[in-house]
Amino acid sequence: MEFSNIIGNEEVKKQFVKNLEAKTFAHAHIIAGEDGSGKSLMAKSAAIKILSKSIYQNYADIIEFKTSKASIGVDDIRVLIEETNKKPFEGDKKVIIIYNAEKITVQGQNAFLKTIEEPPKGVFIFLLCENLEKILDTIKSRCQIHRLRRLSYEEMKLFLSKNYKNIKAEEMKPLIAFSDGIPGRVEKYFTDDAFRNIRNITMEILISITGKEVYELLKYEEQLMKYKNYWQDVLSSFISYVRDALIYKETGDEQYIINIDKIDEIKIITDSFSYNKLNKIIDTISYVKDNMQSNVNPSVTFDMMLLKFQEV
Structure with a gap:
């Protein structure tokens, strides 16, 4: 999974690649964008670069935290902190990816603050969220923030051509309109x-x-x-x-x-x-x-x- 395979949001990708290559990559990041905008792709692409891997799969040192619960409370955060403090399994680096970070309660965010500010050496944390306003300022101030924008018409056209090679020409324009610049909506449309x-x-x-x-x-x-x-x-x-x-x-x-x-x-x-x-x-x-x-x-x-x- 390469950044070059992600369509759109060129500035975000360039910043990630530049900092990763210069070994100045921050330890905590917030990737904000609508559902289906590519937040997880950005985080996963960064994760395999951090771990010096070539493809994305279920590595022991990439922890993905997802929940169907309405909120992420202090008890959930304590489990995450415990996981964060464990030594990497394979090398000397570990990546924590937290989905729907806006679900973390105020108490949970406060409990996580110290870990985000000073994670163990080699640990990188990604908070993925749709609504940046629900993330406390104290958390935001300790993270690099990356905002994903909607894709342009031409970018969506490229996305469809690349990922849905059998799509009919007459389906292209309606799908792009329906997606409203969000690639994930096209994927959901077909499923x-x-x-x-x-x-x-x-x-x-x-x-x-x-x-x-x-x-x-x-x-x-x-x-x-x-x-x-x-x-x-x-x-x-x-x-x-x-x-x-x-x-x-x-x-x-x-x-x-x-x-x-x-x-x-x-x-x-x-x-x-x-x-x-x-x-x-x-x-x-x-x-x-x-x-x-x-x-x-x-x-x-x-x-x-x-x-x-x-x-x-």
């Missing part, structure tokens, strides 16, 4: 029916906005709630369709449509809504995104979104 269902449901809702009574539209809330844990993908799907409708309304040219597999439905949306109404839908989705990020009840938020859609 999780939820992502295909989301595309269908969101399109159905947009087409159904006009001509339905409020109570009929609100029935979609139950369907959306099935995918509350995928709310970012739900909103990205809505935005992708509305943007296609705006572009088609402006140009009348199918070559600019991203979701070309749903061109007939895009044309229906284009005919049904004015520029003003399409932009209002985008504003509503932005408002919904802010609410979801603020942990507002998903059911209430989806209901509000559907009502606002109906009002445009």
Whole structure:
């Protein structure tokens, strides 16, 4: 696993390679980015360089801490500290990779602070997180922070070409749009029916906005709630369709449509809504995104979104 095989985030990769080669690599790092943005790939690529390995596998000196629990408490951190203090099994270096580090409670972070500040010689710690704001400043100040950005259209195209060689040309643009710059979403699309269902449901809702009574539209809330844990993908799907409708309304040219597999439905949306109404839908989705990020009840938020859609 080489850094050169990771697509995008060139500055982060360059910094990692430069410091590793110069033997000035910090002992503690935070890699922040959305789920599927490549945080674990960055950490694993660094880990094999640290251990002077050529491929990534289950090495005794790479400890990956994952949990399905809602939070990582002090007891979990004590186990990690104990593991950190054990001598490396093979050589003189050890790597600790902690997934979903934002789950660590305040008490847990405080308990881990001393270890992050002064780990045993040869130990390197990687905290992977989506929400950097949930990491205490005292932890952040003792780590090198690396923020992963979304990939560009061309980078996503390269990612698909490299990893999905049999993908059809007509599938490329819709997948890139659906991924919204997050490679992991493409991988989930091919392994999780939820992502295909989301595309269908969101399109159905947009087409159904006009001509339905409020109570009929609100029935979609139950369907959306099935995918509350995928709310970012739900909103990205809505935005992708509305943007296609705006572009088609402006140009009348199918070559600019991203979701070309749903061109007939895009044309229906284009005919049904004015520029003003399409932009209002985008504003509503932005408002919904802010609410979801603020942990507002998903059911209430989806209901509000559907009502606002109906009002445009």
